[in-house]
Amino acid sequence: MSTHLLLSVKNIKVEFDVNTQFHLPWQKKETIKAVDGVSFNLNEGETLGIVGETGCGKSSLARAIIKMIPSKSGNVLWMGEEIFLFDKNKTKKMRKEIQMIFQDPLASLNPRMNIGEIISEPLRTHYPRISKLDIKNAVSDMMQKVGLLPNLVNRYPHEFSGGQCQRIGIARALILKPKLVICDEPVSALDVSIQGQVINLLKSLQTEFKLSLIFITHDLSIAKHISDNILVLNFGKVVEFNSSKEIFRAPKHSYTKKLISSIYQPKIDF
């Protein structure tokens, strides 16, 4: 595993305005601190698991890092360059290199486009002069890699199951061969028996494409399985950061201990 530093997040803060009913101009606006000073580093080829309960700020953190929502303060260094200083062109280039997979498999696909169009959209966006044949081959190749039959390319998202939709999302994210993929709770909406398929697929594609992953989840057992390091978030603050083995072997913070102990495990010995 190379120790080449890919992403460096320093003290990032994200705040949302709370819409109070009656707000006079001189009254101080109420804000919610979604992310309250988070810092971490990610090396090439590593997987970072970001774990926390609903509302802890993990999704806001992910979106702030790639400039999908504005941050109040902080720095994000992508391959040594400050992301928040990027102009429009550099931002677009960054989007080629950092891709995202979303939580709701069906909702993250445009219902009016067939999956061929969905998977090829990143190609058409960043390489507008690419030929139709090249697109067709790239899409077909990607579909096979994620375990979908290429002859389904004209089908629409609603004709697929949840697990298959998530594979389509993965194909779309990987077709540009990005360096980093941020996975925002990619398996939370799937059945337990299908979750494993998608996770195993991500792991094998990570090896094949030499990807780095940021894996956001509320489920520690999944985070344990896929992450090298785990970052535990609570109320927008980093509570603990350690390798996933260490976090489970010797959790330091009380909140981490609470998280680990409150996971339900079957008591029948089987």
Place this chain on the structure above:
Amino acid sequence: MIIFKKNIETLSKNLSSDEIQGRSLWYDARMRFFKNKAAVTSLFLLLAILFFSFFGPLLAQWSNEEIDWNVLGDIAILGSPSFETGHYFGTDELGRDLYSRVIQGTKISLMVGVVGALIAVFVGTLYGAIAGYFGGKLDNLMMRLVDIFMSIPYMFVLILLLVIFGRSIIMLFIGIGLISWLDMARIVRGQTLSIKQKEFVEAALATGVGNFTIIIRHIIPNLLGVVAVYATLLVPGMILTESFISFLGLGVQEPNTSWGALISEGAGTMSYGTLWQLLFPLFFFVVSLLSFFFIGDGLRDALDPKDR
């Protein structure tokens, strides 16, 4: 390691097999629409009326301007509908063939309705989508403009325009075009606000797709259901507006005519016993409007978001 545990033979067989045709949501909606008897009947009726307006003149024996001097003396008896005289629908007060006049009126009225709806669709959809998507100050400005336009009594403005610039079809189109897109813009903006929150729009943003491409590729196709329904219900509204203007005598100028003008004339001569002058244009008017309403209803049911 591919997750599917199919053996290599079936995989290669499938690779060479033809691409399976997908079943888009529009296809599903079409199927649902054609199961709706009222909507399909209305569609046929409308198509029949359209057919009539195009090919009807081939059967006409009189043009719409020609005055039949034979019937002028006693319209009530001589001007009544008959096949011998060639006046299938009878004549109007001035002895002109009502059949040709009704065809003329149908063409004009339908054109006004459809053109008005088309202006509403194009201008209103783009305007509303841009305002809704970009939000903030731009949205505020654009919507306040819409509010200002809406608050001006349109009938008053329309009549003013027609009086100042003279009665003509062009003026009518301009006037109706100025007001028809406002409601559509409002509706499209509302829909855009909810669509832009969806995850697939977020996914497109994360991919780096440009803003206008997102509006055209992601937002507008998902609006079209609502737009289609509203447009079909807009057409009768346009026709009614135009008919009212013509009824007042301010609409299309002679020798052009529209359903409104014909109904106006027909209503005026009711007491003379020449009921056909009212009934024929009224029949086409009512059937067309009801058909549009049923089709709009059918479209709404077919494009029900629940089954989307």
Place this chain on the structure above:
Amino acid sequence: MSLLEVKNLNITFDTPEGIVRAVSSVNFNLDKNDSLAVVGESGSGKTQLVFSILGLLAKNATSLGSIKFKSKEILNASEKELNSIRSKKISIIFQDPMTSLNPYMRICDQLNEVLIHHKGISKKEALQESIRMLDAVKIPKAKNRINMFPHEFSGGMRQRVMIAMSLLCNPDIIIADEPTTALDVTVQAQIIELFKEIKKEFQTSLILITHNMGIVDQISKKTLVLYAGRIMEYGLTKDIFMNPSHPYTRGLIEAIPRIDLEYESLKTIPGDPPNMLERTKNCVFRSRCQKPTHDCKEGNIPMGLIEVNPGHWVDQCCINCG
């Protein structure tokens, strides 16, 4: 006499693309104070199964067979008869707590509505009863929070409110449709504990629907494993965990997320849930079975439950496979 007896239940849906066989040949009993877990992936027919008990199926559904509640036939009963059972005798907690509550009504109004409608008591009494029930489901400061709106509650809290609502009329059976699926893993444990306490305190029978075998061991006495609308395995939860005799059950058990074990790759059941429009000859599971026998692949072995141990039923065609 069993509280609920389901015999030979078959549910089909008439869709434009063809007939969908959602549930086929399902038999099970539920006694008083009993608890049953119905386990299966999405699309296995579990929700349709319980909807048929309460007559909540869509209009294009046809249900055949028999469902007897307290010896009275309720399958395809009239709306009037079903309304006398719904919420009063059999109540249901739906899947998504985020959308199950009316966002425009306060919690107190929603709870009172159930009580006033079914028990005919006054608003004051209904409020008292509602507060008592919210306390029973461990909502802190119930008296203050009862006047709040649903959006002011977290997901876990909303689920507790739903559970409280289902208990208001002291029903004989509570059906919980994937009660923990939309919640965080850490809240899951609390809700499962709550169900355990509720069962003990209120003496209701429970039918729990889930796709995760991992949560059924403490709540349900019996487990029914459903695939493509057919029973694959049925018996005491203990027996099924100790001796899973169907490859699908084994797959579901292996898929349970564990933090105490290490694996190279997560165990999973390959393939996807079946397309219910297609009719397969005999074994419906063979396309996902890891090691089907030759006879099974040819479709020669018929389906049907056989008793491998007393009270432990397995679909006969899969016993030799996997």
